[in-house]
Amino acid sequence: MLTLNINGRPHSVEAEAATPLLYALRDELGLNGAKFGCGLGQCGACTVLLDDRPILSCITPIAVTQGRQITTLEGLGGIDNPGPVQRAFIAEQAAQCGFCIAGMIMRAEGLLRRNAQPSEQEIRTHMRANLCRCGTHMRILAAVRRAAQAVRSARVDAPPTQDARR
């Protein structure tokens, strides 16, 4: 029995240590966000964050996630309270079938957590790991730009911290 820290909460899983994280998330914990696309680390549909960095959960054994923070699409917000990146994807209607989009959002989240002011080239290079087949790419890029803007505004608009008020 291993314990995974997912979206800020511990979850016990029965899967063996070598089981790819994706199967633990989907099959054992019932989380739909990360998708099975290739099982080979080639398409990015299974992207989640491990300690704020995008990883391919289909080829990441659960053993290596021990003691680290896993963030899935569900951790960014739900249908009634979507997070900034999710809201940006809705605002840009950046989906057709949407099967790749969960991975796209997590890949973008990983970028924006370390750089909220990415250039167009940085966005495209960063998103390169993820495949989309419907050809929604241009809208995905627009959504990432919009999300970056939202993240920057949120920082500016955020109420001052306790320290700053003093």
Added chain:
Amino acid sequence: MSRHPAMLSRRSLLGAGSALVVSFTLARPPFPTATAQSAPPRLPGSLRTTPMLDAWIRIDANGISVFTGKAELGQGIKTALLQVAAEELSVETKQITFITADTARTPNEGYTSGSQSMQDSATAIRHAAAQARELLIAAAAVRLGLPVEQLTAKDGVVSSPDGRRADYRELATAEFLHLEARPQSKLTDPGNYRWIGKPMPRVDIPAKVTGAIAYVQDLRLPDMVHARIVRPPSYGARLRSVEVAAVERLPGVLKVVRDGHFLAVAAQREFQAVQAMDALARASQWDEDKALPNPNELYDWVRNAASKEYVIASVGNVAETAGRSLEATYHRPYQLHGAIGPSCAVAQAEAGALTVWTHAQGVYPLRAALAEMLGLAQDKIRCIHMEGSGCYGHNGADDVAADAALMAMALPGRPVRVQWMRDQEHAWEPFGAAMVTRARASLDTGGSIATWQYEVWSNAHSTRPGGAGNLMPAWHLGRAFSQPTPEPIPQPTGGGDRNAIPLYQFPNMRIVHRFIPQMPLRVSALRGLGAYMNVFSLESFMDELALAAGVDPVEFRLRHLADARARAVVELAAEKFGWDAARKPSRGLGRGFAFAKYKNLAAYTAVAAELEVERESGQIRLLRFVAADDSGEIVNPDGVRNQIEGGIVQSTSWTLREAVAFDETRIRSRDWSTYPILRFTDLPEHVEVHLIDRPGQPFLGTGESAQGPTAAAIANAVANATGVRIRELPFTPARVKAAIAV
């Protein structure tokens, strides 16, 4: 026509206020008369095949339900249909419960394919909803004792100017809409639209971006188990032997199924099933044959295989006289649908009945095929559509449903989920067919086209189920079903010859479709079918002729184009792109233009492309695409835009990158490294789409209309940039570099 008692009772109900009935009758006869029955009028859209209003719309105490036999495939059809229903029912979209393809609940509208859903289903729903609204107003008139002219329907309530109201839910009795539609409806005037023509956010997107249950892949039923299939290594491979005992002892394994050459395993947990599948594959031995064409001689095979000739257009006399003539041959390899998520289905067999949750494009045809495969009556099978990963045509969706059905029959009572692995999706889906086309034309002295000849060699473009022989797993069973010999899809839509007949006006023209029944590689419908290749070919050839005639390519097209809407689309794309007929060729920087009316029946789409070709590497750098589109009356402009944008990018991927690799025995494209597609770093800088709305005109399907024009616009831009015409897809750097041979 059967007369339902409820109809008679409503007839008497309407008769209760005779003054009211007069006005109603004058506006439009409420029910078909005996004479109308003897000569059945043509009903709009899918009402033709499903004429009862309550097959489409039901209203009861719980509210309003609208039904479609079409499926959401990620194309946004659910949202567009909802807009149409809300418009004509005069309600808010959120007041409608919308139900898509389900053999137990919805009309049979065949497949969701061919960009037909707006023309078929939206037209049917629109008329059914408008007729339902008028019946509700008439019923309210009786109830309130007011003439219908004084009543308005809005947000599910019929009301009078003095504030008297009747809720739809009170007006509609159980059998209220159980009557046949009439050919004419009082449709909402475009000036009063609330929903049609307005961009509406897709109803399916919030669930998809937050991880709610959105796909059949997300379906988890109580006691559900997971199965995986061990596919043969090649199409005709035969299972010589397999050692199952060790696999049966693996953790979680519930059952190994061997039926002829069909080999599969079910386990409690999904990853256990994957591990067991791997073990089973290692424990199995297969006999294989070399049965595929030599890939290096693929196009010779296409040209020389036995084919049936169909002359699909013949106008005037194509015998060439004076004037310059040109001939060109174009090639297209096999290409993949390549869904990002492999095909998946869940099935459960219980008490002699089977339920299948599927992302197939046609739940009814799938049901028929499963019934034949399993020897079950169709009424014992229910197929329920749930979304999958985008399919872009006939992919593994039906086959995996067959896999799940077979495994469910082997594990009665347990819901069984089957998902293909990536290599299975790549190697076993039916591909878009390899094709060869040959065009020959002559110019008159004025530089216009005098004669036009065109031949297209192609495999079938639809091998969809309906029969078990088109379910791939059924080929491998002990009681095997073989794939039937396909027939070509007839004109005017066509299959391999889709869009082979140009929309241009040529005085002398002959078009021949050479249909190849033999299918060494599995093929079926891929978005656009033959239109992708035919538009690529004939729009490339138009540019070749324009160059020969010394005429600007846009001007050359307009010279041969009589259809006013076609001209408008061409002119709009050229204008928005900033097409400059006086522009001199610029080495390395190219501009290209192309146009088609999809199927010559659906949306008009023109695409202009600008790109750079790096001579040293053969790399194409895309700068921008500008498209113009006329899809008739637009329901959801953002939906149309999304389809065109997506079509442009997807077609760019096909055109620049994609070809199925194979040898004489096996398919070699088994993942994204052996079948590369477009990535973010390959994208154009900019894509823009301009729409021409035609309120009051019929809906014209958009879903596939950009595929062909995009390919040809790229080809024409590459020729413009390099001075060299490339006629073989895809335009990989190696091919471009070889063609320009620096």
